[in-house]
Amino acid sequence: MRMWMVDPFAMCNKHLLGEHVECHMFVGHLQRKRRITNYIRLNLLQPKSLRERHDQLALEMEKRGMLHKSPLPEFILSFLPEAHRIYTVNAEDSLIELSRRCSECRERLSVLSGGQEHPSSHKEE
Ligand SMILES: [Zn+2]
Numbered sequence: 001m002r003m004w005m006v007d008p009f010a011m012c013n014k015h016l017l018g019e020h021v022e023c024h025m026f027v028g029h030l031q032r033k034r035r036i037t038n039y040i041r042l043n044l045l046q047p048k049s050l051r052e053r054h055d056q057l058a059l060e061m062e063k064r065g066m067l068h069k070s071p072l073p074e075f076i077l078s079f080l081p082e083a084h085r086i087y088t089v090n091a092e093d094s095l096i097e098l099s100r101r102c103s104e105c106r107e108r109l110s111v112l113s114g115g116q117e118h119p120s121s122h123k124e125e
């Protein structure tokens, strides 16, 4: 599970849908009052932004004509240690990792940043 915290517009459908589902999974995890130490250590979770991020992803899904019927349930963060509660994902590292893993996200990101790469060569359809 991971929150990429990259501009949703720049994400391919697979990663957009994946992060959306994972927001729901994180909420389930927090509802069971589980620890998030490893997620924080690995730069994967930004607890205080879960709801806002979920809603951004859901909005982008709807823009792409996908159905979204899953409002995020209530959850609390008060049981978490302060350092975890306020953790902020390093979005720059996250972006580098996402573009390393996924050629489609990489193309979208480079178009978005007016980058040098031409969005044609290795497209998987
Ligand atoms: Zn949802």
Ligand SMILES: [Zn+2]
Binding pocket: 011, 012, 013, 014, 015, 102, 103, 104, 105, 106
């Ligand atoms: Zn992708």
